[in-house]
Amino acid sequence: MNVNSLSQRLYKVAAYLPEGSHFADIGSDHAYLPCYVCLQDKTARAVAGEVNQGPYESAKNEVTSHSLQDRIDVRLGNGLEVLEVNEVNQIVIAGMGGPLIRDILEAGKEKLGAVQRIIVQPNIDSRSIRRWFLNNGYSLVEESILEESGHIYEILVAEQGDPEQPYDKKQIEKELWLGPYLLKQGGETFWKKCQEELDKKRYVLEQMKKASSVDQDKVDGINNEIIWLKEVLDYDRH
Structure with a gap:
């Protein structure tokens, strides 16, 4: 791996790891992220977890090619099963669907006692992870959004602590879906994502109205999201 060839989304993920991190990268994809971080920060250590034999072997080879075997431990196993209790201080899970990331965190909750920071980059459905954070005593401390190779990615950073919640239930649902920090930050990439979502919701609504029986609760929910x-697009652009 040429460290300069790391994807922009993984550069951004790496930037959220504090100096001297001892972190786990779950679903490590050739261990590119742990290698990059440990090459940049001589005090960092990592566990690279892979569930399949092929990627596990690739990750081991990548670590060996950079002579980082003393600081990156590549392990074969499912999700957080590769970790000991209280072994790491940060966890990274990037490049999976939101529901899968949520399920990995839920299944491995007993491994999270010493974890101060969780950094996730879901490919879809960030809402499911935000809801998990809210329900499990993690506060979102930062969010970012970027476009790379025609895809829009969100990165969520959470830390242990009582999450602040809006009093209004609808506002909570809005922030879980669109992201409290992203709503405040705005920006072209966020607006582009909102416009794409708006087009999708309008299409789904039209299709639902053509159905022989209409689920009014679902229609009301989509109307709310529209x-x-x-509101986001009108407010931020005028």
Whole structure:
């Protein structure tokens, strides 16, 4: 791996790891991220977890090619099963669907006692992870959004602590879906994502109205989401 060839989303993920991190990268994809971090920070250590034999072997070879075997431990196993209790201080899970990331965190909750920071980059459905954070005593401390190779990615950073919640239930649902920090930050990439979501919701609504039986609760839910998206786009662009 040429460290300069790391994807932009993984550069951004790496930037959220504090100096001297002892972290786990779950679903490590050739261990590119742990190698990059440990090459940049001589005090960092990592566990690279892979569930399949092929990627596990690739990750081991990558670590060996950089002579980082003393600081990166590549392990074969499912999710957080590769970790000992209280072994790491940060966890990274990038490049999976939101529901899968949520399920990995849920299944491995007993391994999270010493984990101060969780950094996730879901490919879809960030809402499911935000909801998990909210329900499990993690506060979002930062979010970012970027576009790379035609895809829009969100990165969420959470730390242990009582999450602050809006009093209004609808506002909570809006922030779980669109992201409290992203809503405040705005920006072209966020607006582009909201416009794409708005187009999708309008299409789904039209299809639902053509159905022989209409689920009014679902229609009302989509109408609510359309209102939220229009609020974001109208407010931020005028």
